[in-house]
Amino acid sequence: MTVVIRDLLRQSLAAVRVLLVLTVLLGVLYPAAVWAVGRVVPDRADGSLLRVDGVAVGSRLLGQAFEGGQWFHPRPSANDYDGLASAPSNLGPSNPDLLAAIRERRAAVAQEDGVSPSAVPADAVTASGSGLDPDISPAYAALQVPRVARERGLDEATVRRLVAEATSGRQLGFLGEPTVNVLELNASLPGAD
Amino acid sequence: MSDTVSGLLTIAALLTLLAVVYVPLGDHMARVFTSTRHLRVERALYRVGGIDPDAEQSARGYVLSLVAFSVVSIVLLLAILVGQAALPWDRGLPGMPWDMAVNTAVSFVTNTNWQSYAGESTLGFATQALGLTVQNVVSAAVGLAVAVALVRGFARAESSTLGSFWVDLVRGTVRVLLPLALVAAVLLLLGGVVQNLSDVTVRALGGGTQVVPGGLVASQEAVKQLGTNGGGFFNANSAHPFENPTALTNLLQVFLMLVVPVSLTRTFGTLVGSRRQGLVLLGAMGVLWAGALAVTTWAEVGGQGQAAQAAGAAMEGKETRFGEWASALFAVSTTGTSTGAVNASHDSMSPLGGGTVMAHMMLGEVSPGGVGSGLYGILVAAILAVFVAGLMVGRTPELLGKKIGSREMTYVALYTLVVPALVLVGIGTAIALPSTADAMGNPGGHGFSEVVYAFTSAANNNGSAFGGITVTSTFFQLTLAAAMLLGRFVPIVLVVLLAGSLARQRRVPTTAGTLPTATLLFGGLVVGVVLLVSALTFFPTLALGPVAEALTGAPR
Numbered sequence: 131m132t133v134v135i136r137d138l139l140r141q142s143l144a145a146v147r148v149l150l151v152l153t154v155l156l157g158v159l160y161p162a163a164v165w166a167v168g169r170v171v172p173d174r175a176d177g178s179l180l181r182v183d184g185v186a187v188g189s190r191l192l193g194q195a196f197e198g199g200q201w202f203h204p205r206p207s208a209n210d211y212d213g214l215a216s217a218p219s220n221l222g223p224s225n226p227d228l229l230a231a232i233r234e235r236r237a238a239v240a241q242e243d244g245v246s247p248s249a250v251p252a253d254a255v256t257a258s259g260s261g262l263d264p265d266i267s268p269a270y271a272a273l274q275v276p277r278v279a280r281e282r283g284l285d286e287a288t289v290r291r292l293v294a295e296a297t298s299g300r301q302l303g304f305l306g307e308p309t310v311n312v313l314e315l316n317a318s319l320p321g322a323d
Numbered sequence: 324m325s326d327t328v329s330g331l332l333t334i335a336a337l338l339t340l341l342a343v344v345y346v347p348l349g350d351h352m353a354r355v356f357t358s359t360r361h362l363r364v365e366r367a368l369y370r371v372g373g374i375d376p377d378a379e380q381s382a383r384g385y386v387l388s389l390v391a392f393s394v395v396s397i398v399l400l401l402a403i404l405v406g407q408a409a410l411p412w413d414r415g416l417p418g419m420p421w422d423m424a425v426n427t428a429v430s431f432v433t434n435t436n437w438q439s440y441a442g443e444s445t446l447g448f449a450t451q452a453l454g455l456t457v458q459n460v461v462s463a464a465v466g467l468a469v470a471v472a473l474v475r476g477f478a479r480a481e482s483s484t485l486g487s488f489w490v491d492l493v494r495g496t497v498r499v500l501l502p503l504a505l506v507a508a509v510l511l512l513l514g515g516v517v518q519n520l521s522d523v524t525v526r527a528l529g530g531g532t533q534v535v536p537g538g539l540v541a542s543q544e545a546v547k548q549l550g551t552n553g554g555g556f557f558n559a560n561s562a563h564p565f566e567n568p569t570a571l572t573n574l575l576q577v578f579l580m581l582v583v584p585v586s587l588t589r590t591f592g593t594l595v596g597s598r599r600q601g602l603v604l605l606g607a608m609g610v611l612w613a614g615a616l617a618v619t620t621w622a623e624v625g626g627q628g629q630a631a632q633a634a635g636a637a638m639e640g641k642e643t644r645f646g647e648w649a650s651a652l653f654a655v656s657t658t659g660t661s662t663g664a665v666n667a668s669h670d671s672m673s674p675l676g677g678g679t680v681m682a683h684m685m686l687g688e689v690s691p692g693g694v695g696s697g698l699y700g701i702l703v704a705a706i707l708a709v710f711v712a713g714l715m716v717g718r719t720p721e722l723l724g725k726k727i728g729s730r731e732m733t734y735v736a737l738y739t740l741v742v743p744a745l746v747l748v749g750i751g752t753a754i755a756l757p758s759t760a761d762a763m764g765n766p767g768g769h770g771f772s773e774v775v776y777a778f779t780s781a782a783n784n785n786g787s788a789f790g791g792i793t794v795t796s797t798f799f800q801l802t803l804a805a806a807m808l809l810g811r812f813v814p815i816v817l818v819v820l821l822a823g824s825l826a827r828q829r830r831v832p833t834t835a836g837t838l839p840t841a842t843l844l845f846g847g848l849v850v851g852v853v854l855l856v857s858a859l860t861f862f863p864t865l866a867l868g869p870v871a872e873a874l875t876g877a878p879r
Contacts, residue, residue: 144373259665
């Protein structure tokens with residue numbers, strides 16, 4: 131037993147020295163190298179900030195809360211779009227609280243946008259995985275067009291064109307889902323600021 | 324294009340990418356672990372450590388070095404976590420409480436990366452880089468080393484040594500993981516993953532303010548997936564747009580989780596002189612992965628479960644840009660590789676989908692498993708399979724010219740038992756405590772499933788969670804830490820001892836009575852053994868959790 135402990139101690143000395151060198155290599159030099167590459171594409175490395183009149187209003191990759199009929203609404207969020215508290219709801223598939231929340235959201239969207247409850251798409255009544263989902267489905271965006279146009283005194287064709295500009299298809303034509311970026315869309319609305 | 328076509332094409336693209344790198348990466352790793360040359364940076368490391376890189380170690384020496392390195396790793400990480408306020412870029416955050424720090428240090432050193440904390444509100448930038456990024460690489464390199472030691476057990480005959488742990492650790496880091504991580508980190512960066520040192524507060528367009536968080540995320544994200552670690556920089560893990568901004572980065576992340584474990588079967592085949600044997604093991608891994616993917620996708624895309632029925636699709640806890648197909652693909656790959664990263668809330672998956680990803684971990688992380696641990700896990704299953712086959716025909720079992728005697732079977736039997744025992748004892752203890760009911764985030768059978776998922780994930784070194792459960796009590800911090808520690812190192816010690824025992828043997832000649840193992844039939848036998856062992860162990864537990872929920876939760 132004492133032999134084992136002596137060997138273990140001797141190995142530990144080697145381990146301490148190897149680990150410290152590896153910490154410099156992997157914990158300092160490696161992140162620093164990637165950081166240096168990031169300086170070539172600062173827009174992406176610094177969080178893809180969206181600027182309106184030169185002032186950052188958010189990240190194109192992070193959703194924000196938009197209340198009031200004049201805005202396109204994002205998806206429900208488990209953390210109210212807090213940038214420092216990303217989280218899903220973690221409510222289980224049979225949880226009565228989740229089922230009630232889905233019913234309430236469906237009714238609220240149907241009422242605000244004057245559509246039948248069955249026309250409300252799934253992303254409008256479910257919270258995302260991050261609580262910071264920047265996107266909604268094209269269906270949910272289309273459903274909101276008449277209201278936003280009316281509230282802002284715009285014609286629907288103009289708003290539909292802006293939705294189309296904020297819409298991305300599947301990447302490379304086949305990856306992922308078509309999305310509408312809510313922050314970009316709202317920032318593009320005339321008189322948004 | 325329909326979602327179905329998009330989903331199937333995504334899977335096809337993933338498999339194509341893996342097929343393209345299988346041979347070059349597999350053969351590269353085979354050369355790395357057999358080369359007699361040392362790179363200059365490696366020589367420097369050996370000199371600092373006072374290590375003779377040309378001195379081979381016995382199984383005992385290999386284990387001692389590995390344990391010493393891991394203990395020192397836990398101690399250093401613990402110190403960084405508790406004392407992070409003394410580091411630069413600490414974001415004004417205090418040190419972690421001791422029980423959370425113990426849990427986290429064990430979690431990252433055991434390649435589990437279970438998280439009882441939220442990254443963006445708990446850790447400074449230097450802590451994540453110096454502590455977590457480092458362990459993301461070296462804990463994977465430890466797994467790789469153990470797998471290589473076991474392969475040498477098969478490849479060598481009448482040898483008292485298994486190679487040098489230090490050389491395997493350093494080469495796995497310098498020649499395999501770090502170069503791949505650099506490439507992956509740059510690709511993620513170009514996809515929009517952040518890499519900076521400052522949080523920015525913006526005046527939000529719709530009123531109020533929002534913090535746009537920063538961090539050295541791209542470098543950590545790359546090794547998080549490549550090393551099958553899975554610990555997120557942010558609480559939401561790969562669902563967070565700053566970790567995983569697009570469908571393309573999502574595909575890259577799934578590829579990164581799978582690439583080393585998959586290619587290691589080629590390394591194995593090359594080193595033991597039977598690439599076909601490597602392909603047969605890969606086939607067994609692939610069948611298990613594909614089966615889990617089929618069931619999970621069917622459950623999620625098919626909108627199983629009450630919430631999905633009410634909402635019209637299973638989008639609770641999922642991101643719009645990924646949708647159901649890419650979320651199911653990610654969930655199955657992360658649970659099959661012991662990664663544990665998530666791009667959607669597993670807690671909110673359908674009863675059948677969530678139950679399947681949980682059962683996928685219960686297979687013992689062999690489809691295709693973690694970096695190194697997947698290969699040694701499937702080799703242990705293969706030994707069990709030749710043993711079962713040997714019993715059926717009444718011959719001494721052999722695998723690759725090595726007799727599987729009572730010593731080898733003792734190690735294999737203990738290996739097979741230790742993780743299920745940890746899972747079941749952990750669940751039983753937790754459920755016996757009245758306080759556990761308060762920790763559950765959901766009522767009914769699903770709350771029980773959260774506890775089952777937690778101990779399954781910890782002992783199997785996966786790290787994903789049914790995240791509704793609150794695991795910040797000292798009880799959960801320490802019991803889950805114990806499950807992670809024992810679930811990682813007891814199997815590792817057994818595997819190295821097994822490797823030592825195999826290496827000492829002489830090679831027995833193949834005769835007409837030898838069971839051919841590089842065949843489809845044997846691949847099927849391995850799949851059968853893996854399924855049977857876990858089904859017998861875990862069926863009662865699954866019946867009380869996800870199965871009960873799926874049955875009671877059926878649409879009325």
